[in-house]
Amino acid sequence: MILSRLAARPIPLVAGLLVALLLPWMIYPPVAMDIACWALFAAAVDLLLGFTGLLPFGHAAFWGGSAYVTGLIALHAGLPFPVAVLGGAAFAALLAVPIGYLSARLRGIYFAMVTLAFAQMVYFVANQWRGLTGGENGLQGVPRELFGVDLSDPFFFYYAGLPIILLGLFAVWRIVRSPFGRVLISIRDNPARAQALGYPVARYKLLAFVLSAGLTGLAGGLFAISHGFASLDEVYWTTSGQAVMMVVLGGIGTLWGGALGAALIVELGDYLATAGFQETGLITGAIFAVIVLAFRRGIWGTAQELLRARAARRAAGRTATAEAAPEPAPAESSGSPAGSRPT
Numbered sequence: 001m002i003l004s005r006l007a008a009r010p011i012p013l014v015a016g017l018l019v020a021l022l023l024p025w026m027i028y029p030p031v032a033m034d035i036a037c038w039a040l041f042a043a044a045v046d047l048l049l050g051f052t053g054l055l056p057f058g059h060a061a062f063w064g065g066s067a068y069v070t071g072l073i074a075l076h077a078g079l080p081f082p083v084a085v086l087g088g089a090a091f092a093a094l095l096a097v098p099i100g101y102l103s104a105r106l107r108g109i110y111f112a113m114v115t116l117a118f119a120q121m122v123y124f125v126a127n128q129w130r131g132l133t134g135g136e137n138g139l140q141g142v143p144r145e146l147f148g149v150d151l152s153d154p155f156f157f158y159y160a161g162l163p164i165i166l167l168g169l170f171a172v173w174r175i176v177r178s179p180f181g182r183v184l185i186s187i188r189d190n191p192a193r194a195q196a197l198g199y200p201v202a203r204y205k206l207l208a209f210v211l212s213a214g215l216t217g218l219a220g221g222l223f224a225i226s227h228g229f230a231s232l233d234e235v236y237w238t239t240s241g242q243a244v245m246m247v248v249l250g251g252i253g254t255l256w257g258g259a260l261g262a263a264l265i266v267e268l269g270d271y272l273a274t275a276g277f278q279e280t281g282l283i284t285g286a287i288f289a290v291i292v293l294a295f296r297r298g299i300w301g302t303a304q305e306l307l308r309a310r311a312a313r314r315a316a317g318r319t320a321t322a323e324a325a326p327e328p329a330p331a332e333s334s335g336s337p338a339g340s341r342p343t
Contacts, residue, residue: 016256020162027267029154030226035259035266036158036165037223042246042258043172044215049244050253051176052208053188055108057240058099058115059216061122062092064235066217067224068126071139074225080146085164085221092217093210095122100209105202107191116237123235138231142224154226161222168218169259175211176255184208245284249291251298260300 023032041063048054070088073079079087103114126133133139144151151157175181186194187201195201224230233239243258246265250257265284272280295302 016259020166024155024158028270029158031266031270033154033158033161033226034223034270035263036162037219037226038243038246038262038266039259040165040168040172040219041216041243042250042262043169043255044212044219045243046247046252046255046258047172047175047212047215048208049247050255051181051188052184052205053107053191054104054205054209055112055244056115056209056212057112057237057244058117058119059213059243060235060237060239061099061119062096062213062216063220063223063239063243064126064230064232065095065122066092066220067230067234068133068139070221070224071142071230072132074142074145075139078143078145081144081151081161081222081225082146082164085218085225088221088224089214089217092220093214096210096213097206100206100213104205104209116240119235119237119240123232123237126235127232133230136232138229139224140229142228142230144225144228157226161226164218164222168215172215173255180204180207245288247298249288249298251301251304254298254300254304257298257300261298 020036023035026032027035041059045056045059048056066085066088068088069091070081070084073084073087074081077084099115099118103111103118106114127135129135144157146160151160176184183194183199183204186197187199187204191201194204220234224234242265246261247258248261249264250259250261264287268284268287269280272283277283291299297305
């Protein structure tokens, strides 16, 4: 069944895979890996924002917490980096259980503020626990080893880490397209009705929160391995805001729009930093405002809406043409009239 659904959308799937495979050939490989990590982060945020109706402003705790744990495992255990990344993702999911339990019953701005408060608590712990996290200096010298092979070349590391990103994106897609995802959408649209139908709304929200945090941790751990360090910037609240901005730019509830938003913001930030422009937030903020005002559903969402409207107009035109076409006249019989006899 999964393969049949994938086969139903071969063009977007093949196009996305080609872009992912060719990305380090088109741009600087470390920037390509940053785009891949942020794309998974945005997809995980969209799982809550677009499909559950929860605005998470504290996901920096899971992104940064996983980055620190991944770095510690890679530094002190000497395990291959995929194992370290999975360890960081597991930590993020475990951290999300108490946070989600205390915040999943809230809605709207209250949910956003409570998750932000918890994220700031994680930031405070990371800053004060200098013996473990390095404080303001962070964790440095995180190795990129895969079964004894040093992947210091960012080009080769991109292809070593890309399967983790693709598996994470597939997991998000599978969650959204599953019956569990349909329940999340019903909770987003009308939580009271979902509760009346017998679904434990708070439990579904908690599970969605934990899954989103685990996938965020997967991206954050790989991001730390890619950069070779984990710093306080990863757990700061602006990291959560940047992920939300990527989702809004691409299109809330589109799932793949976040990847487009991540590519735009990361590539624009790298271009401005390379050009020596210091106030990158000024430009990205202005672009964000323009896109939000001009494309209410985001770039990807607006494109989908236009394509659907175009397809609907074509279908209506074909229907109108078929109804206006004259009916064919009945064929005349070439034989003799009934009852007549040849003379």
